[in-house]
Amino acid sequence: MLLEGERDTILKTTSAVLAEHGARREKLIPLLQAVQEQLGYLPKLAMEEIAAALDIPAVEVFGPATFYNSFRLHPPGEHQFKVCMGTACYMIGGQIALDSFERRLQIKPGETTADRRFSLDQVACVGCCSLAPVVVVDNFVEGKVTPTRVDGLILSYESNGQKVEQDSQQTEATNTDEAKGEEGS
Numbered sequence: 101m102l103l104e105g106e107r108d109t110i111l112k113t114t115s116a117v118l119a120e121h122g123a124r125r126e127k128l129i130p131l132l133q134a135v136q137e138q139l140g141y142l143p144k145l146a147m148e149e150i151a152a153a154l155d156i157p158a159v160e161v162f163g164p165a166t167f168y169n170s171f172r173l174h175p176p177g178e179h180q181f182k183v184c185m186g187t188a189c190y191m192i193g194g195q196i197a198l199d200s201f202e203r204r205l206q207i208k209p210g211e212t213t214a215d216r217r218f219s220l221d222q223v224a225c226v227g228c229c230s231l232a233p234v235v236v237v238d239n240f241v242e243g244k245v246t247p248t249r250v251d252g253l254i255l256s257y258e259s260n261g262q263k264v265e266q267d268s269q270q271t272e273a274t275n276t277d278e279a280k281g282e283e284g285s
């Protein structure tokens with residue numbers, strides 16, 4: 101669903117991109133790339149506008165947009181969770197972490213929550229295999245991510261958007277307190 105004023109922004113941006121690159125069929129990919137670069141994703145409305153300008157069926161624009169992984173069809177979330185699915189991470193629990201995010205956020209990789217707070221992606225090796233399974237949260241690398249840690253990460257941003265390191269300490273403290281509570285009961 102588009103936010104207030106977003107429709108105008110998309111139309112203006114698409115129109116400017118068409119004017120700059122030219123409304124020609126052979127320019128389809130550069131047009132899509134330019135729109136994504138400016139808006140952060142490829143809205144359906146922009147693709148429909150491009151199809152109309154190029155005088156081709158919309159499906160001929162949706163085709164390449166959905167085929168190439170480099171195109172994002174949903175707006176980026178305020179916070180982005182990128183779950184590494186490289187070999188090391190996959191073998192040690194990457195899929196479990198990804199499943200946890202999907203279940204908790206109710207979205208699939210490549211999607212964004214309805215409130216646009218979070219988006220979820222799966223990525224190839226990010227070069228920190230010793231920390232597997234790894235999740236990149238915005239610009240922070242989070243290692244050895246368990247389902248419990250997934251909950252902690254989401255909760256920290258749901259409440260007040262604190263940084264990952266702060267939340268990390270809070271979660272550890274909480275877990276310790278819970279463990280003490282269980283020991284004492």
Ligand code: FES
Pocket residue numbers: 184185186187188189190224225226227228229230232234
């Ligand atoms: S496989 Fe995940 S960081 Fe290398």
